[in-house]
Amino acid sequence: MATGTEPPDTEPHTLRGGVRSPARAAITAPHLRTDRWWLAPAATTAGLLAFVVYSTWRAFANTHYYAAPYVSPFYSPCLARNCETMQAGPNYDLFGGWWVISPAIIILIFPLGFRLTCYYYRKAYYRGFWASPPACAVAEPHKKYTGETRFPLILQNVHRYFFYAAILVAGVLTYDTVLAFRDQHYRWGHMGLGTLVFLLNIVLIWAYTISCHSCRHIVGGKLKHFSKHPVRYRFWQFVSRLNARHMQLAWASLFSVALADFYVFLVASGAFDDPRFF
Amino acid sequence: MSSYEARFKVWRGDAQGGGLEDFEVEVNDGEVVLDIIHRLQATQAPDLAVRWNCKAGKCGSCSAEINGRPRLMCMTRMSVFTREETVTVTPLRTFPVIRDLVTDVGYNYTKAREVPSFVPPAGLGPGEYRMFQEDVDRPQEFRKCIECFLCQDVCHVVRDHEDNKRAYAGPRFLMRVAELDMHPLDAAAETGLDRKRAAQDDHGLGYCNITKCCTEVCPEGIRITDNALIPLKERAVDRKYDPLVWLGSKIRRRSS
Numbered sequence: 001m002a003t004g005t006e007p008p009d010t011e012p013h014t015l016r017g018g019v020r021s022p023a024r025a026a027i028t029a030p031h032l033r034t035d036r037w038w039l040a041p042a043a044t045t046a047g048l049l050a051f052v053v054y055s056t057w058r059a060f061a062n063t064h065y066y067a068a069p070y071v072s073p074f075y076s077p078c079l080a081r082n083c084e085t086m087q088a089g090p091n092y093d094l095f096g097g098w099w100v101i102s103p104a105i106i107i108l109i110f111p112l113g114f115r116l117t118c119y120y121y122r123k124a125y126y127r128g129f130w131a132s133p134p135a136c137a138v139a140e141p142h143k144k145y146t147g148e149t150r151f152p153l154i155l156q157n158v159h160r161y162f163f164y165a166a167i168l169v170a171g172v173l174t175y176d177t178v179l180a181f182r183d184q185h186y187r188w189g190h191m192g193l194g195t196l197v198f199l200l201n202i203v204l205i206w207a208y209t210i211s212c213h214s215c216r217h218i219v220g221g222k223l224k225h226f227s228k229h230p231v232r233y234r235f236w237q238f239v240s241r242l243n244a245r246h247m248q249l250a251w252a253s254l255f256s257v258a259l260a261d262f263y264v265f266l267v268a269s270g271a272f273d274d275p276r277f278f
Numbered sequence: 279m280s281s282y283e284a285r286f287k288v289w290r291g292d293a294q295g296g297g298l299e300d301f302e303v304e305v306n307d308g309e310v311v312l313d314i315i316h317r318l319q320a321t322q323a324p325d326l327a328v329r330w331n332c333k334a335g336k337c338g339s340c341s342a343e344i345n346g347r348p349r350l351m352c353m354t355r356m357s358v359f360t361r362e363e364t365v366t367v368t369p370l371r372t373f374p375v376i377r378d379l380v381t382d383v384g385y386n387y388t389k390a391r392e393v394p395s396f397v398p399p400a401g402l403g404p405g406e407y408r409m410f411q412e413d414v415d416r417p418q419e420f421r422k423c424i425e426c427f428l429c430q431d432v433c434h435v436v437r438d439h440e441d442n443k444r445a446y447a448g449p450r451f452l453m454r455v456a457e458l459d460m461h462p463l464d465a466a467a468e469t470g471l472d473r474k475r476a477a478q479d480d481h482g483l484g485y486c487n488i489t490k491c492c493t494e495v496c497p498e499g500i501r502i503t504d505n506a507l508i509p510l511k512e513r514a515v516d517r518k519y520d521p522l523v524w525l526g527s528k529i530r531r532r533s534s
Binding site for chain 2: 017018019021022023024025026027031032033034035119122123126127132133136137138139140142144145146147148149150153154157158159160213214216217221222224225226227233243244
């Protein structure tokens with residue numbers, strides 16, 4: 001029956017998938033968002049790409065990573081014979097002389113794996129790089145989707161093991177920060193601008209590592225009865241508060257670790273003199 | 279009190295087809311999108327189909343997509359749009375359309391029935407349940423859900439892939455699994471029901487790639503991803519992918 005209010009331009013259904021599936025409202029546009037939905041994934045992609053380019057250059061450069069008393073976090077601990085000598089530093093000839101490429105590659109696999117499998121970074125790169133989805137209610141371009149149900153993405157479930165490794169790496173970087181309270185002649189009780197950079201970095205690294213969702217689960221989230229485990233409940237509450245800032249901490253620690261490395265690069269290459277406070 | 283004429287595009291049609299229809303309609307201070315839809319019904323489109331009930335953001339009936347974003351019409355103030363902006367209102371685009379702004383959300387009820395319900399603890403009758411507040415804080419957050427199904431609508435796993443509807447329960451019902459698994463008195467494990475394993479095997483938890491759109495659209499502000507889906511993923515890892523946890527549980531079981 002004609003009501004006089006029929007839509008003037010009727011779109012017939014087309015046999016396609018997703019939001020254009022036959023039974024759904026016939027709208028051909030993949031999305032109707034009018035805000036700048038592309039800004040967040042574009043900024044995320046740009047930020048991550050910048051870090052990937054910078055860290056790849058520095059990891060393979062194999063130069064200017066040590067300027068007493070500072071060692072770049074990309075090269076710590078340094079586990080091959082071709083490492084620079086660091087007095088009381090985090091170098092140990094574990095891999096021997098056969099390792100001829102940059103020793104950074106040995107250790108970077110752990111923080112890289114921790115961040116690659118991190119629940120925040122997964123969101124960031126699924127959205128930014130893989131457009132799955134590019135933004136909420138914006139149709140993704142892929143025909144098939146199996147998520148994290150099969151290889152290789154099912155390997156994201158190993159995140160907690162990279163968390164354990166990240167704890168060890170953060171411990172070594174803490175040791176490096178303590179060593180930064182020496183001067184260039186290895187005398188204790190000194191402090192320079194680099195020490196401050198290292199302090200900022202290690203605080204952010206620990207905050208990011210501890211705020212991890214796997215950590216939250218391990219310290220108490222897996223429990224059914226918090227009331228029977230009051231100490232773990234306190235830990236869980238503390239980690240939960242940090243966890244609410246996990247994204248911000250992920251970005252801040254990514255920036256700080258690059259800053260700490262770049263600072264060492266500037267001092268080691270002679271482009272900048274480390275200002276000493278005392 | 280000021281008023282103005284707003285431009286609206288409202289999707290009209292049914293399963294056979296349809297399209298966006300233009301309207302100019304009066305808007306007054308303090309009104310929400312649902313008020314404007316009602317004014318359209320009253321003045322220009324008396325047969326416009328829309329589902330609504332409480333007008334207070336508590337019944338979850340008036341879910342729609344406004345300028346492409348899944349929202350409750352009753353909780354979307356007109357003041358968030360500029361007066362020059364055209365406001366586009368469409369039905370939820372993940373579910374089959376019935377007519378105009380009304381969709382068939384039966385998929386959600388099917389998935390709800392697939393989640394095994396709360397298993398009462400043995401030896402306790404109604405009125406005898408005693409729980410500590412810290413033990414029920416987590417499930418209580420999830421009980422705020424009003425079942426508007428905006429999270430189900432926005433989840434790209436089913437929104438962009440119709441064929442995944444068979445295997446994937448969606449964020450709302452994975453949250454229900456998490457709620458029951460965290461419930462201090464749920465005795466499912468004692469009856470042989472492993473909710474952690476079932477989340478992965480029966481409800482498609484692995485399809486979720488934690489891109490957080492469910493959390494972004496939740497009108498109740500439930501942190502679905504951080505507090506339900508990721509903890510549930512970690513619990514599933516305990517059961518299926520962590521050899522140390524598996525070994526530990528074997529040793530404990532043998533010693534007890």
